[in-house]
C-alpha cells in the first residue's frame with residue numbers, strides 16, 4: 059500500500075520530553091495518543107468502581123431478603139453502577155481511547171483536527187466525573203433514580219440529583235466535543251489518496267458514532283436541564299400535578315439514549331472489523347456493505363427509541379411504528395455479522411487473544427441482538443418489561459458487545475500502544491475465565507426474567523433462588539477473569555517483550571510505523587495509492 | 588491549504604436581505620392579527636421557515652460555501668423534522 | 682509541532698457545533714409542540730398576554746444585528762478595519778438593547794406574579810403554567826446564548842483592534858458571525874411561537 063522509511067531513532071510519544079515534566083506532561087499534553095491513554099486510565103479506574111458496585115449487587119442477590127444491604131442502599135448502588143458504567147465508561151469507551159489513539163494514525167494524519175479542543179474534552183470529562191462524585195458525597199444521600207433519571211421521581215426524590223444531572227450534562231458535552239473533533243478530522247485530514255471508500259472500517263464507525271454523539275447528545279442535555287429546572291423552579295414540564303407529561307420525559311430521554319447504544323456498539327463493531335481480517339489474513343468481506351450498514355445503523359437508530367416505552371401508555375400507532383422500525387435496525391447489524399463470518403470463511407486463521415475476544419464478541423452479540431429483536435415485538439416486550447430479561451439483554455449487548463470488543467482492541471493494539479507484547483498464555487487464561495464467568499453471570503438472567511423476576515429490587519421470591527446463585531457465582535468468576543486480564547496487561551506494559559512494528563501482519567497504516575509510534579506518527583504524511 | 592478563497596459579499600446584498608426579512612416580519616405580524624385558526628399557525632410557521640432559509644443562505648453563506656455545508660444543514664433539519672413527526676405518532680393517536 | 686491552520690476545517694467545526702445547538706433547542710420545540718397540542722385553548726389565551734409590539738421590535742433588532750455582523754465580515758475582507766469595528770460595535774449595541782427589552786418584558790411579567798412556581802400562575806391552570814414555563818425556559822436559554830455571543834464578539838473586536846484578525850485571517854470572525862446568526866435563527870422561530878400564534 060505505501061512505502062515509507064522508518065526512523066527508529068526518533069523518540070516515541072511515550073519518551074518524548076516536552077516543556078512539562080512528570081504528570082503535567084500527560085494531563086497538559088495535546089498529543090492525541092497521550093490523550094487516548096488519559097481516557098484509558100480514567101476509564102479503567104472507574105471500571106473498577108463500577109464493577110465493584112455491580113459485584114455488590116450480585117452479592118446482595120445471592121439469597122432472598124436482605125443479604126448485605128438495605129433496599130435504599132441497593133437503589134443507590136444500581137443507580138451509581140448505571141451512571142458510572144454508561145456515562146463515564148461505555149459512552150466515551152472505544153472512541154475516546156482507541157479513537158483518539160488510532161483515528162489520526164489510521165487515516166495518515168499527525169493529530170486530530172483540534173488538538174487543544176481534544177485535551178479540553180478530557181478535562182470537561184473529568185469535570186463531569188467530579189460533579190457525579192459530588193452527588194455521592196454531599197446533600198441528603200446519593201441519587202436513587204436509576205441511570206434513566208425518570209420523571210417525576212427524579213425531581214421529587216430527596217436524593218442529591220442536581221450534581222448528578224449536571225454531571226451527566228457535562229459528560230455529554232465532552233462526548234459532543236470528541237465527536238465534533240473526529241468528524242472534522244475525518245473530513246479534512248485524510249492522507250492524500252485516502253478516498254472515503256479507502257478509509258479503514260474503524261474510522262468509518264467512528265465517523266458514524268461521531269454524528270450520533272453530535273446530534274443525539276444535545277437532546278439529553280436539554281432534557282437534563284429541564285429536570286434541573288423542575289427541581290430548582292418547579293416549572294411543571296414533567297409534573298402531572300402541573301399539567302406536564304412524564305411520558306414526554308421518557309420520549310426525550312430515549313431519543314438520546316437509544317442512539318447512545320449505537321455510540322457504544324458502533325466503534326466496537328469497528329474494532330472487530332479490524333481484528334477479524336487481520337487474523338483471518340484476508341481483506342474484510344464486503345467492505346462497502348460494512349460501511350453502508352454502519353451508516354444505516356447510525357441513521358435508523360434515531361427513530362426507534364419508543365421500544366423502551368411499550369408499557370408506558372403510548373398510542374397504539376406509536377407502538378406499531380416503533381416495533382417495525384426496531385426490526386428494521388436489526389438488518390444492518392445482521393449484515394455485519396454475516397460479513398465477519400464470511401471474512402473468516404476460507405481464511406488462514408491465526409488464533410491469537412484478540413481473535414478469541416472477537417469470536418466471543420460475535421457469540422454474545424448474537425444472543426444479545428436476537429434477544430433485543432424479541433423485545434421489538436410488543437407482546438413479548440410487555441411480558442418481559444422491567445424483568446431480569448432486560449438486564450440480561452442489555453449486558454449481553456453493552457458488556458458482551460462493547461466490553462468484549464474493548465478487551466479485544468486492547469490486546470490487538472497493545473503492542474502498538476506500549477511497544478511491548480502481552481503475555482499470551484495469561485491473556486488467553488484470563489479470557490476463558492472471563493467468558494465462562496460472563497455467561498454464567500448473565501445467562502441465567504434470561505431465564506429468571508422470563509419467569510418474572512423483576513429488576514431493580516434487592517429482594518426476590520424464593521423460587522428464583524437457584525438462578526441467582528449461579529448468576530452471583532458467575533459474577534465472582536468474571537471478576538477473577540478481569541483481574542487476570544488487567545494484571546497481565548499492566549505487567550506486560552512494563553516488562554513485556556519488545557514488539558515489532560507489525561506483530562500481526564496487519565494491513566492498516568498503524569502497522570507501518572514503529573511501536574510505540576513517534577510523537578508525530580509519520581515523518582512524512584503517507585500517500586495512499 | 589485553500590485558506591483565502593473567500594467570496595466577498597457586497598454590503599448591498601445584506602441590506603436587501605435585511606429589508607426582505609423585516610418586511611416578512613411585518614407580514615407575519617399582520618397576518619396573525621386575523622384569527623384563522625390552524626391557517627394562522629401554518630402561515631406564521633411557513634414565514635418563519637422562509638425567513639430562516641434567507642438567514643441560512645445569505646447571512647450564513649450557505650450559497651457561497653461548499654455544497655457540503657448545505658447538505659449537512661438540510662440533513663440535520665430533516666432529522667429533527669422526522670423526530671418530531673415520530674414523537675407525534677404517539678400524541679396524535681393517543 | 683508546526684502550526685497547522687485550516688480555515689475550512691474550523692468552519693466545519695463551527696457548523697457542527699451549531700447543529701448541536703439546533704438539536705438542543707429542537708428538544709424544547711418538541712416539548713412546546715406537544716404541550717401546545719395538548720393545551721390548545723390555554724396556549725392560545727396565554728400567548729395573548731405577551732406584548733406583540735415589543736416582540737416585533739426585538740425581532741427587528743436581532744435581524745438588524747445579524748445584518749451588521751455579516752457586513753463586518755465583508756468589511757474585514759475589504760481591509761476596512763474601522764468599518765468592521767463600527768459594524769461589530771453596532772451588533773453588540775443591538776444585542777444589548779435586545780437584552781434590555783427582554784429584561785423589562787420579564788420584569789413586567791414577574792411583577793404580575795407570572796413566573797414558574799408562583800401561586801398566581803398556578804391558579805390560571807395547567808396550560809398557562811406550561812406556556813409560561815416554556816416561555817421563561819426558552820427565551821432564557823436564548824438570552825444566555827445572546828450573552829455568550831456578545832462575549833464572543835467582544836473577543837473578535839479585541840482581536841481586530843490588535844490586528845490578530847485581518848483580511849487574510851478572519852476565520853474566528855466568520856465563526857462568531859455564524860454563531861450570532863444561529864441565535865437569530867432560533868429567535869425567528871421563538872417569536873411566532875410565543876407572540877404571534879394567539
Ligand SMILES: [Cu+2]
Pocket residue numbers: 315316319362363365366
Ligand atoms: Cu433501544
